[in-house]
Amino acid sequence: MTQPAAPSATDVATTDTPSVTPPAPPHAVARLRAERLARSAKPFLARGGPKGERCAGCRLVPSHCICALRPVRPTRAGMCLLMADIEPLKPSNTGWLIADVVADTYAFGWARTEVHPDLLALLADPQWQPYVVFPGEFVAPERVVTQVAQAEGKRPLFVLLDATWPEARKMFRKSPYLNHLPVLSLQPEQLSRYHLRRSTRMDHFCTSEVGALCLELAGELQAAQALEAYLDVFTHHYLQAKHQLPVAADDATHLRLRGVTETHEAAPEPPRGRCVPLPR
Numbered sequence: 189m190t191q192p193a194a195p196s197a198t199d200v201a202t203t204d205t206p207s208v209t210p211p212a213p214p215h216a217v218a219r220l221r222a223e224r225l226a227r228s229a230k231p232f233l234a235r236g237g238p239k240g241e242r243c244a245g246c247r248l249v250p251s252h253c254i255c256a257l258r259p260v261r262p263t264r265a266g267m268c269l270l271m272a273d274i275e276p277l278k279p280s281n282t283g284w285l286i287a288d289v290v291a292d293t294y295a296f297g298w299a300r301t302e303v304h305p306d307l308l309a310l311l312a313d314p315q316w317q318p319y320v321v322f323p324g325e326f327v328a329p330e331r332v333v334t335q336v337a338q339a340e341g342k343r344p345l346f347v348l349l350d351a352t353w354p355e356a357r358k359m360f361r362k363s364p365y366l367n368h369l370p371v372l373s374l375q376p377e378q379l380s381r382y383h384l385r386r387s388t389r390m391d392h393f394c395t396s397e398v399g400a401l402c403l404e405l406a407g408e409l410q411a412a413q414a415l416e417a418y419l420d421v422f423t424h425h426y427l428q429a430k431h432q433l434p435v436a437a438d439d440a441t442h443l444r445l446r447g448v449t450e451t452h453e454a455a456p457e458p459p460r461g462r463c464v465p466l467p468r
Contacts, residue, residue, distance in 0.1 A: 215287040216295035217269065217400055218244070221276040225296065230284050238251030246288075246422075247279040252429040257442075258288050259418055259449050261411035265344045266292035268310060268318070270359065272351035273297065282396035285422055289415045290399070297438040298351070308365060316345035320366050326357070333373045336405045345388060346372070346402040350395045374401050394419075410448075417445035 214222065242248060245255040267290050269283045276283075276295070287293040296307045311318050316337055324332040336344050347366065349356040360366070376393070393401070396419045403412035420441045428435050436442070 216256050216293050217276055217284045217287040220271065220295040220297060224276050238316050240281065245282065245368045247458055248425055252425040252435055254276055254422060257421055257445060258293065259414040259445065261289055261414050263290050263292065263403065263408050263411045265403060265406040266316060266347065267410055268345055268347045269295040269350045270347060271295060272297050272355045272359065275350050278431050282394045282419060283348070285396045285418055286399040286414065289411060289418060298359050299440045300363065300448065303365055311365070311385065317342040318345045318347055318370040320347045320369045320404060322349065322360055324371060327371045332373050333370045334375060336372065344406045346399070348395055348398055370398065376401055417448045421445050
């Protein structure tokens with residue numbers, strides 16, 4: 189029997205093969221999560237969320253992945269997330285969404301007895317004007333500001349304490365390297381729309397909501413709107429997956445995100461690809 193001929197070099201060069209776009213490179217929160225997992229003695233088990241395999245790009249189950257919806261926006265402002273120990277591991281963490289949207293996002297794990305030298309270098313970098321975002325009622329009045337100054341040659345850098353409220357208060361008190369920085373006290377008029385974790389007060393905002401408010405104060409309205417809409421879409425996908433329900437891809441939440449993305453001039457997008465399983 190005659191064996192089929194092997195394809196020639198020309199055949200190989202001209203054969204149509206499906207191309208697979210590599211996944212987006214991990215951002216600061218994803219890298220911090222990987223570092224934290226490497227130090228773990230056992231897998232992290234999230235409570236209450238959807239079970240099973242998760243996408244490495246968005247932490248949702250593959251059927252509810254939102255990687256293709258990521259609204260990357262160019263911003264002058266930067267974000268610095270100071271994260272409580274296990275916060276990067278939580279699938280419901282919304283600091284991840286900030287890193288999805290704002291390219292200049294930095295993330296550091298918080299510890300009472302040590303501080304990462306890269307964090308100190310970032311806070312001292314002359315291109316940035318850091319603001320610690322924290323309620324003014326708990327701070328000496330002379331440190332509190334309610335507006336973001338647009339100083340010549342300086343870009344605003346918002347330092348967000350990404351933690352539960354009790355943890356955030358502890359982090360603020362026990363981080364002396366933040367004591368010389370102005371404290372930006374937000375005064376939002378709306379109530380929180382975040383529903384993935386319980387809070388005793390509706391005026392306590394999740395990290396992503398705080399980030400959007402900061403961007404708005406910095407004059408980054410397009411990025412603020414994109415982050416707000418992205419949080420709503422993430423919440424919808426998360427809860428639908430949790431209850432094993434399909435995504436309503438054409439509901440008002442998705443249409444709003446689509447409208448924000450289409451209305452504003454599109455920023456260069458990072459590589460997109462198929463869901464990659466999230467390490468545990």
